[in-house]
Amino acid sequence: MAKMSWAVGTQCVAKGDHRKLKPGELAYNKGDILTIVDTSTKKGYYQAKHNTTGEEGLINSTNVREREALRVDPGLSLMPWFHGKISGPEAVCKLQPSEDGLFLVRESIRHPGDYVLCVSVSGEVIHYRVIYQDSKLTIDNTQYFYNLIDMIEFYSKNKGSIATTLLKPKQKQGAKSAELELSKNGWLMDITKLILGETIGEGEFGAVYEGEYMGQRVAVKIIKCDVTAQAFLQETTVMTKLQHKNLVRLLGVILHKGLHIVTELMTKGNLVNFLRTRGRSVVNSVQLLHFALDVCEGMEYLESKKLVHRDLAARNVLVSDDKVAKVSDFGLTKVDSKVSDNAKLPVKWTAPEGLKKEKFSTKSDVWSYGVLLWEIFSYGRQPYPKMSLQEVKEKVEQGYRMEAPEDCPPGVYSLMRICWEQEPRKRPAFHKLREKLEREMAKISPSPGSQHGDGIRSGC
Ligand code: ADP
Numbered sequence: 019m020a021k022m023s024w025a026v027g028t029q030c031v032a033k034g035d036h037r038k039l040k041p042g043e044l045a046y047n048k049g050d051i052l053t054i055v056d057t058s059t060k061k062g063y064y065q066a067k068h069n070t071t072g073e074e075g076l077i078n079s080t081n082v083r084e085r086e087a088l089r090v091d092p093g094l095s096l097m098p099w100f101h102g103k104i105s106g107p108e109a110v111c112k113l114q115p116s117e118d119g120l121f122l123v124r125e126s127i128r129h130p131g132d133y134v135l136c137v138s139v140s141g142e143v144i145h146y147r148v149i150y151q152d153s154k155l156t157i158d159n160t161q162y163f164y165n166l167i168d169m170i171e172f173y174s175k176n177k178g179s180i181a182t183t184l185l186k187p188k189q190k191q192g193a194k195s196a197e198l199e200l201s202k203n204g205w206l207m208d209i210t211k212l213i214l215g216e217t218i219g220e221g222e223f224g225a226v227y228e229g230e231y232m233g234q235r236v237a238v239k240i241i242k243c244d245v246t247a248q249a250f251l252q253e254t255t256v257m258t259k260l261q262h263k264n265l266v267r268l269l270g271v272i273l274h275k276g277l278h279i280v281t282e283l284m285t286k287g288n289l290v291n292f293l294r295t296r297g298r299s300v301v302n303s304v305q306l307l308h309f310a311l312d313v314c315e316g317m318e319y320l321e322s323k324k325l326v327h328r329d330l331a332a333r334n335v336l337v338s339d340d341k342v343a344k345v346s347d348f349g350l351t352k353v354d355s356k357v358s359d360n361a362k363l364p365v366k367w368t369a370p371e372g373l374k375k376e377k378f379s380t381k382s383d384v385w386s387y388g389v390l391l392w393e394i395f396s397y398g399r400q401p402y403p404k405m406s407l408q409e410v411k412e413k414v415e416q417g418y419r420m421e422a423p424e425d426c427p428p429g430v431y432s433l434m435r436i437c438w439e440q441e442p443r444k445r446p447a448f449h450k451l452r453e454k455l456e457r458e459m460a461k462i463s464p465s466p467g468s469q470h471g472d473g474i475r476s477g478c
Contacts, residue, residue, distance in 0.1 A: 024064065027261065028054045030082035031204035044068060044075030051085060051204055051270075052077060069269070070232040085204045087259035091194060094255065096167055096248050096273065098195040099123055099187035109136040110143045112188055119185025123148075123166055133166065135173075139181045146180060165244035168275045196251055197273055205258055207231065207270040207280055214238065218287070223250070224276075228283060236269060239279040247277035253348050254279055260323070264316030266336055266346035284336035284344065292337045293398035303427065304463045305341070306394050310430070311455050312343035317387060318448040320345075321380045328378050330386040331367045332393040365407040366400075370415055371442060381442035387451070388437025389420075395430060396423035429458045 024030075030053075032046045039045055044066055046052060056065035059076060066077045088094070101112065103125045113120050113136060120138040125131075126147065133148040135157065146157045148169070154162040155169055158179040163169040174184045189195065200206040212231050219226035224241040241247045254277075257268035272278035286292050289309065293301060313335055320327055327345065334347040363372065369385035371377040389401050402410045402420060419438050422431035433454055439445045446454070 024054050024057065024079075024084065026054055026057060029069070029085040029204075029261070030054065030066070030077075031085045032077075032082055034081060036077075036081060039075075042076050044073060044077050046077070049204060052082060070234050072234070088199060088203060088205065088255045091199075091255075093192050093194045094196050094199060094251060095190075095193045096196045096251060096277065097123070097170075097244060098189040098193040099170065100166065100193075101188075101190045103127060106134070106136075106145055109134070109145070113138045113143050116141050116143070117186065119182050120188055121170075121184045121186070122188040122190075123170070135169075135180070137180065137182060137184065144181055164242050165247075165276060167244050167247065167273070168242075171274065200271060200273075203258070205254075205268075205270045207272045207278075209272050209274040209278070212236075212238070212272065212278070212280075229280075231269070231280060234269075235283040235285075237281050237283045238272075239281070240276065241279070242276040244276060250277055250279065256325070256348050260319070260325075260348075262316055262319040263342065264312045264344050265319065266344045281346075282338075284346075285339040286337035286341065289332040289335040289337055289343055290393065290398045293332070293394065297397055298425075301397070303395075303425075304459075307430070307455065307459050307462065308341070309335075309337075309343040309394055310391055311452065311459065313345060313387070313390060314448055314452045314455055316343075316345040317383060318452055320383070321448045324380075326378050326380060327383050327386075328372075329364060329367070330383050330390060331364060332390050332398065335390070366402055366410055369442065370440060373411055374415070377442075379442060380447065381445045384437050384445045384448065384451070385442075387448070388434045391430065391434050391437070392420055392423060395426040399423070427458060427462060429454075429461065433458075 029051055032048055032050045032052060035047045036043070037045055044052070046068060051069040052066040053069055054064045055067050055074065059065045062079055063076045064079055065074065067074045099122050101109070101122050101124045104112070105127055109122060109124050112122060116138045118139050122136050124134050124136060126134050129147070132150060133155070135146040135148055137144050137146070148155050148157055154164065155166065156162045161172060161178055163172065170184060172178065173180060177183050187195070197206065212229055215228040215230070217225050218228045218237065221239060223243070223246050224239055227238045227240065229236050229238045241250050254268065254271055261267070266284060267282045269280045269282060271280060317327070317330065327348065329347055330345065334345065335343050336346050337343055365373065367386040367389045369382035372382045392401055393399065405413070417440070419435065422428070422434075433451065437445055437451070
């Protein structure tokens with residue numbers, strides 16, 4: 019039974035194909051994602067928009083189910099067939115009762131660092147040693163792979179030089195196939211429907227490409243290393259839960275040669291570059307405040323979900339075609355407040371308690387938001403100009419704070435200062451910051467809801 023209480027914005031997955039249309043109905047195929055846009059049109063029906071074709075029409079509520087977020091599950095694995103360090107005889111035991119094409123991968127005990135592909139065929143188990151050579155993996159010195167995921171994908175479709183194609187993974191106990199979970203909930207996309215375009219960014223862990231998926235323009239982050247891909251599954255899982263106009267939206271993932279993370283395309287790139295390349299003569303202070311408000315609203319939403327971003331900075335805010343700023347990069351987003359590796363912390367954006375005690379909370383995000391406000395109003399300058407990271411750490415601890423950027427409205431600078439209160443509890447919550455920013459907007463812009471636009475500068 020479909021729930022009858024779905025709200026506008028709910029994402030649904032089609033349970034089957036719908037091609038024989040009555041007037042006003044929307045066409046879709048099994049697994050397509052549809053967004054509810056109106057709940058009041060006709061009893062038992064919703065007005066919905068097709069996420070990929072953009073078409074709108076009526077859908078029968080019983081033909082769709084709600085697209086569910088993925089549960090954060092440590093067992094969720096891109097490599098559920100990987101059993102770690104087990105011996106050959108142990109692998110043989112695990113592959114009983116024998117079944118042609120049943121397989122697992124283990125780490126070799128005799129040759130540490132090498133992997134072994136174990137496959138059941140005609141009642142026996144064959145062990146293929148996987149050799150690591152020139153940063154690639156190979157079984158036969160003919161086919162080479164970047165990672166194990168890539169190798170398993172290949173031998174699942176081609177026999178190559180092994181005895182049988184891989185038909186069924188023997189899952190490690192406790193491991194859950196990410197592929198299955200993603201597909202069950204409508205988050206798995208199809209590589210054959212993706213057209214990859216130019217590179218538009220270079221992340222720490224992989225390149226970002228522009229692309230097209232069934233007619234929709236998308237951004238695709240490709241993570242080739244299997245260990246990193248597994249870690250990014252966490253980011254992706256978090257993103258499946260988050261739907262807000264000021265958060266970059268996850269469309270789905272593709273499991274192919276590692277992990278492809280597909281998001282909405284933010285054609286104007288990251289906020290730092292946007293501001294640096296346009297500057298004061300093009301972007302007015304109303305637009306700057308719009309960006310500040312956009313980010314604040316995205317963060318207010320994260321705050322309401324009790325999620326801490328931990329890497330909020332203008333480089334992690336992206337700008338859409340219609341100049342809406344959206345928070346991205348949820349790589350560090352966690353419900354818990356401890357980090358294990360503080361060598362990687364973005365010092366100039368991190369609150370003092372984060373640097374000293376590795377304590378992270380919504381209030382440490384508020385500190386970072388203050389730095390981001392400074393970046394916005396200085397048109398993308400590097401914070402704490404000319405200061406080393408060590409100097410920033412020491413001076414900020416002693417009470418030093420950045421000066422106001424040139425021409426920054428005093429009201430906005432005082433917001434930065436309250437974000438930089440030493441004591442986390444003295445910093446405002448994001449919902450309070452939003453109210454204050456709206457008041458600032460009312461001061462400098464005659465109509466608060468005015469269009470985002472590159473106009474003549476007003477106010478400051
Ligand atoms: P990092 O790994 O450094 O956190 P990302 O991999 O998320 O960064 O992104 C690197 C760059 O790629 C961004 O700064 C941005 O310019 C571009 N980019 C990332 N995601 C998108 C997107 N959805 N739309 C447009 N550009 C994007």
